Amino acid sequence: MAQRREKKGAPSKDRRPVKKKTSILTTENIVWVDYKDVNLLRRFMSERAKIRARRVTGNSQQQQVAVARAIRVAREMALLPYSVRQVTQRSKGRRDRDRDRDDRELRPEREPEVAQTEPGESDEFEGADDEVVEVPDAIEDET
DSSP states (O other): OOOOOOOSSSSSTTTTTOOOOOOOHHHTOOOOOOTHHHHHHTBEEEEEESSSSSSHHOOOOHHHHHHHHHHHHHHHHHHHHHSOOOOOOOOOHHHHHHHHHHHHSSSSSOOOOOOOOOTTTOHHHHHHHHOOOOOOOOOOOOO
16 A cells, blocks of 8 residues: 655744745836847846746746747847856866876977077078178187
8 A cells, every 4th residue: 555655844834934026027117028128138047048937036927928038039139148158167076187187198298499590690680691700719829
């Protein structure tokens, strides 16, 4: 025979009554949701550009349908993003360290390139045909 499970929630008499959320549309007396009103529509979207649920926004069913339709049209017209690309920092786990080490092993270490001039070349006079004259360190007198 099937056994009944008991609910693990708090008794109903101990729970606090849930406060009904008021919609942004009703507080600002907005009757028509326009797809071009991007600032208003962004308030009904999450950080990752998802449409927020009715229980979060407090919209009625009709308002939620109108908001969702306006967001979809605004996305189609490229006024709102479909998704937001977020760059997350990876944890310093073993996988990341191994990948970094493998990359360093595969990549040869290169020394920084330094512009070297050959004898007879000068940075100041390009194209000059001067000969290089070597000067001895010490000049001895024959007197």
